[in-house]
Amino acid sequence: MAGAEADRENWDILAEYSNKTLRLKADRWGKAVQNEETKNTLLDFLDYDSQLVVVSLNQSNQLVATTEVPAGLRTKGVYFLKASDVPLVRDEDSTNVRQHVIFGDISPQPLDQLSTLIEEVVFF
Numbered sequence: 001m002a003g004a005e006a007d008r009e010n011w012d013i014l015a016e017y018s019n020k021t022l023r024l025k026a027d028r029w030g031k032a033v034q035n036e037e038t039k040n041t042l043l044d045f046l047d048y049d050s051q052l053v054v055v056s057l058n059q060s061n062q063l064v065a066t067t068e069v070p071a072g073l074r075t076k077g078v079y080f081l082k083a084s085d086v087p088l089v090r091d092e093d094s095t096n097v098r099q100h101v102i103f104g105d106i107s108p109q110p111l112d113q114l115s116t117l118i119e120e121v122v123f124f
Contacts, residue, residue: 013097014042018055018078021105024063032063041065045080046088046097053080054106069106077106 015029033039042065045053050067056077058064070077081102088097107113 011042011046013095013101014046014053014055014080017080017103018063021078022055022057022063022076028063032065035062035064038063038065041067045082051082054078055080056106073106073108075108077108079104079106 011033015026018024019026019029033042041050041053044050044067045065052067053065054067054069054077055063055065056070056073057075058070059072059074069079083100083102086096086100088095088100107116
């Protein structure tokens with residue numbers, strides 16, 4: 001049962017950030033993870049060696065998760081990147097997702113994204 005609680009907490013961190021950043025209703029995440037491909041992509045990220053997950057809206061306005069940045073990104077996306085090869089803790093008492101996963105936004109315009117990246121590097 002402890003593993004299920006940790007799964008839920010890890011899952012909730014991804015869902016909360018995605019919904020907040022992409023300005024989605026909470027039920028959109030639930031609908032997205034009913035799709036086996038999206039669900040498996042997210043679980044592979046949490047459980048196995050997958051290092052990157054990008055959550056975005058596809059052309060049908062459905063929330064999808066992929067292991068690479070989509071080429072034709074039309075709206076803002078969200079990325080989750082494992083900072084190290086440390087396995088994500090699956091313990092009810094503690095989780096290390098926030099410590100070992102870097103997450104942020106991806107702009108649909110590559111030049112805007114580059115500009116933001118340069119500003120962050122120069123000013124920090």
